[in-house]
């Protein structure tokens with residue numbers, strides 16, 4: 510098995526930025542596990558759309574035969590349904606009730622061949638939808654469902670078992686990567702920062718994306734409640750133990766955090 514670097518931490522702690530930079534530096538593949546949970550929330554949104562009823566019927570009838578995931582992306586204009594649903598919610602200031610989700614795990618084949626398909630679906634969803642805070646909240650809510658966690662955990666393990674010839678290992682970021690998905694990862698990091706600092710960084714990002722509707726206070730509150738949900742769920746809560754190295758980035762720059770992590774990982778890779 511090629512080495513695995515697990516990076517966990519709360520929302521907007523900079524895990525994604527660090528993980529991407531580290532993957533490039535070490536010539537590792539990068540897997541953003543949050544985007545898998547986010548994609549799952551998006552799929553649930555699409556399936557809860559009225560126009561997806563026929564697909565749901567089809568799944569009921571073929572209960573014992575998993576529907577091929579490709580059916581989903583072929584039959585439905587994902588982006589269209591998603592952006593309409595989100596626009597509608599925004600226009601009416603309507604909260605999407607992700608808590609009523611039932612997890613359509615039957616759409617996913619149990620065998621591991623589903624991993625690449627799922628990842629390719631996640632990649633098809635435009636970033637402004639996938640990375641939106643509303644989809645983040647949805648991901649955090651569907652992430653409480655045991656069947657969703659089991660499915661995505663097996664997809665991640667499959668991915669890291671063969672990241673591709675050109676990669677020397679895998680960097681994965683999330684909430685439970687070092688604690689549950691890869692407890693024996695070569696290096697386990699818990700990246701964190703003060704909630705206020707994280708909210709300020711996210712606020713700046715949303716403004717840079719051209720989103721002027723979110724206020725600092727609303728972002729602060731959304732991150733706070735997402736962290737609370739992620740840390741308090743009964744299965745695979747966000748946590749760390751003495752096998753993780755905790756890095757607090759509240760008072761350091763991206764460059765300083767990166768250099769610090771490179772040193773830590775270098776040491777681990779040489780001693781592995």
Ligand code: DC
Nearest residue numbers: 542543544546648649652683684685
């Ligand atoms: O890292 P992120 O903000 O993109 O993750 C979005 C949500 O997905 C997060 O609030 C909780 C869920 N998630 C999870 O439960 N487990 C993971 N390993 C990654 C994300």
